[in-house]
Amino acid sequence: MSDQATEHRTESATPTARPGVLAGLLRTARPRQWVKNVLVLAAPFTANRIFEQDVLVAAVIAFASFCLVSSSVYLVNDAIDVAADREHPTKRNRPIASGIVPVRLAYAAAVVLFLGSLGVSLLAGWQLTVVLAVYAAVQLGYCLGLKHQPVIDLCIVASGFLLRSIAGGVAAGIPLSQWFLLVTAFGSLFMVSGKRYAEIVLFEKTGAKIRASLSKYSSSYLRFVWATAAAVMITTYSLWAFEIRERNPHNSVWAVISIVPFVIAVLRYAVDVDGGHAGTPEDIALKDRVLQVLGLSWVACLALSIYL
Structure with a gap:
């Protein structure tokens, strides 16, 4: 039709x-x-x-x-x-x-x-x-x-x-701090390339249908992209955390401590990406209790460094 x-037909519906x-x-x-x-x-x-x-x-x-x-x-x-x-x-x-x-x-x-x-x-x-x-x-x-x-x-x-x-x-x-922009930019690329990589891995394992644009990528290339994005994101966040500590009048160490849960959370999420389970990031965030604890710990440390 x-x-x-x-x-x-739709317009003439009752x-x-x-x-x-x-x-x-x-x-x-x-x-x-x-x-x-x-x-x-x-x-x-x-x-x-x-x-x-x-x-x-x-x-x-x-x-x-x-x-x-x-x-x-x-x-x-x-x-x-x-x-x-x-x-x-x-x-x-x-x-x-x-x-x-x-x-x-x-x-x-x-x-x-x-x-x-x-x-x-x-x-x-x-x-x-x-x-x-x-x-x-x-x-x-x-x-x-x-x-x-x-x-x-x-x-x-x-x-x-x-x-x-x-x-x-x-x-x-x-x-907006340059570190804020870099962390956000490469964090976004990490999530997007990880999702695409997971879709390709799922396709290679099960033969599930994938979006047409993914036919132009290889799993090794997308793995390179999300690994690079993760490395840059972690590096820029660490530099940003040290800058936050220097700006804090009380020289709070919480910003530096926040690097620990941040890095572990990235590595934890990377396990899902590598296994081909990051096709729906929101589902992972809602189901992975360990990732939730790490995320809350990171937010808490960052909040203490900024607001304490």
Whole structure:
């Protein structure tokens, strides 16, 4: 059935079917992915300003803006990939591919969400709007074909996490340390390349279907990328921790101590990556109790070094 026929069938549906369209739009917007946007709190937290009312309000505005713009990107992505998704064994069940949400409606909703995100971001200042526009432009390029370009696709996905972290600082007017940017950038690359590596390992073990862009990578190359990213991330975090200690008027040793749980957590997560189980990082974080303890220990040490 053609797109036009599908759209006509959906549009001519009875009013009782309308909740299905709304539910389909919500599902396509991926609200579960909004948890990524808590990264906007990273800069205020590390700058010891998270409890300032103005800063917290700016961070909330940045969070809301990224929720809207990221959902608009998901809508555009699924609308562009509708033909390919209909041939995919699982993606064909997505609301747009299955015909629940018309393609034109998806594009219209994406525009509304994008304009809404720009409007909300202006409440914190034009600087946040610029960051948001850059994010949208980069992600749109990804949707339009850059996701099929080796290396470029990894960098674009990783840049999404980096821009979220930058947005929190920009919205609150907080200068961003070069170490903060490096840790965030290479930490993002570590997560993204690790996820891709795990997908390839799973494919080699089980023959499970993988995304088309992964056919241009080898497992050894992705292993090299995430290992390099992990090494740079650990190095830059260690340098940042020593800088935090020097800035602390009480010369607190907690920043240096935080290196220990940070490194162990990275190594622990690397075990999952190496075993091909990092395809869903959020599931690992929720199921691995040891990793949770290490993460909480790291946050506690970092908080003590900054706020004590």
